[in-house]
Amino acid sequence: MIKRILVPIPGASLGAAAVDQILSLARAHRARVTALVAADETLQYRAPALVAVTDVVSRGIRLSGFQLQAQQAVEELTEACRSCDVSIEVEQRDAELVAAACAAWRYHDLLVFPRHGTFHADVCPDPEAALVRMIVGRIGPVVSTATMPRPVRRVIVAYSGSHASAKSMKRFVQMNLCPGASVRIVNVCEDGVDGQRMLNDAAEYCRAWGVDADTVLLDGPPGTALLQHAREFDLIVVGDSARSLLTRKVFGDVMLQVLRQPDQAVFFAH
Numbered sequence: 316m317i318k319r320i321l322v323p324i325p326g327a328s329l330g331a332a333a334v335d336q337i338l339s340l341a342r343a344h345r346a347r348v349t350a351l352v353a354a355d356e357t358l359q360y361r362a363p364a365l366v367a368v369t370d371v372v373s374r375g376i377r378l379s380g381f382q383l384q385a386q387q388a389v390e391e392l393t394e395a396c397r398s399c400d401v402s403i404e405v406e407q408r409d410a411e412l413v414a415a416a417c418a419a420w421r422y423h424d425l426l427v428f429p430r431h432g433t434f435h436a437d438v439c440p441d442p443e444a445a446l447v448r449m450i451v452g453r454i455g456p457v458v459s460t461a462t463m464p465r466p467v468r469r470v471i472v473a474y475s476g477s478h479a480s481a482k483s484m485k486r487f488v489q490m491n492l493c494p495g496a497s498v499r500i501v502n503v504c505e506d507g508v509d510g511q512r513m514l515n516d517a518a519e520y521c522r523a524w525g526v527d528a529d530t531v532l533l534d535g536p537p538g539t540a541l542l543q544h545a546r547e548f549d550l551i552v553v554g555d556s557a558r559s560l561l562t563r564k565v566f567g568d569v570m571l572q573v574l575r576q577p578d579q580a581v582f583f584a585h
Contacts, residue, residue: 317344317424317425318344318345319347319425320341320347320348320426321349321416322348322349322429323429324385324389324429325385325388328384329388331464332461332462333427333460334391336427336467336580337392339467340425346401349403349405349419350388350392350403350405350406351415352386352389353407353412353414406419424456424490425458425490426449426454427457427458427460428457428458428460429460430459430462455486456483456490456583456585457582457583458550459581459583463578465549465578466549467496467549467580468495469499469547469549469550470493470548470550471499471500471545471548471550471551472499472501473553474501474502474513475502475503476509479554480553483553483582484552486584487582487584488521489524491524492582496550498526498528499528499530499548500521500528500529501530502514502531503533503535503536503537511532514530515530518530531544548579549579550582553583
């Protein structure tokens with residue numbers, strides 16, 4: 316069950332895809348939305364280069380630009396929520412975006428990360444590092460939105476048998492995140508027998524929660540195989556092992572590959 320959704324506001328438009336995803340989740344779960352604005356100059360949009368201006372003045376101009384675009388994004392989301400009778404409040408913190416999200420997360424059930432504004436607008440100098448910081452900070456579950464509007468009708472669950480992938484799958488079905496969507500669980504495993512056994516166990520767990528999922532055993536490198544198979548799906552559920560992400564090994568690499576793809580939304584949980 317989701318009652319409170321936290322949305323960090325970048326210094327750029329959220330984009331139609333993020334707004335649609337937020338509204339869809341809020342309406343499906345009758346949840347309240349919190350728009351989080353981080354008023355810190357380390358997260359700014361990149362202003363045009365200015366000639367013969369001191370560094371201090373330049374920083375002030377860039378910060379003003381960030382604040383202006385953040386305000387426009389808040390107004391955009393607020394208007395959309397009110398038009399759909401979705402409750403929304405605005406919270407401002409004097410910190411950079413990740414630190415603000417970590418602090419505000421305590422009293423929310425889901426974080427929606429608007430990829431359009433954060434990953435593709437130079438808001439974060441290193442967005443992958445920002446995402447890793449959120450994961451290590453124990454923020455989750457998280458939905459990272461697609462960059463283009465796409466209703467979630469088909470969901471693919473990447474299940475490796477690890478604790479991280481199991482936690483994401485379990486949280487997804489327990490929250491009933493996308494009511495009515497079809498679900499497929501996939502695994503990439505050199506041992507086909509063990510892989511199919513894991514898939515069968517995962518599908519049985521989902522059925523216990525009222526989710527009827529089919530299964531597919533994939534071949535090839537995990538990230539490539541998953542992304543190729545996921546092209547016709549709208550949401551990817553993936554594990555988030557913080558240790559793997561910090562060392563960029565195994566499933567951490569798969570998750571980062573998935574997050575770089577703009578076409579699907581991504582869900583992960585601790």
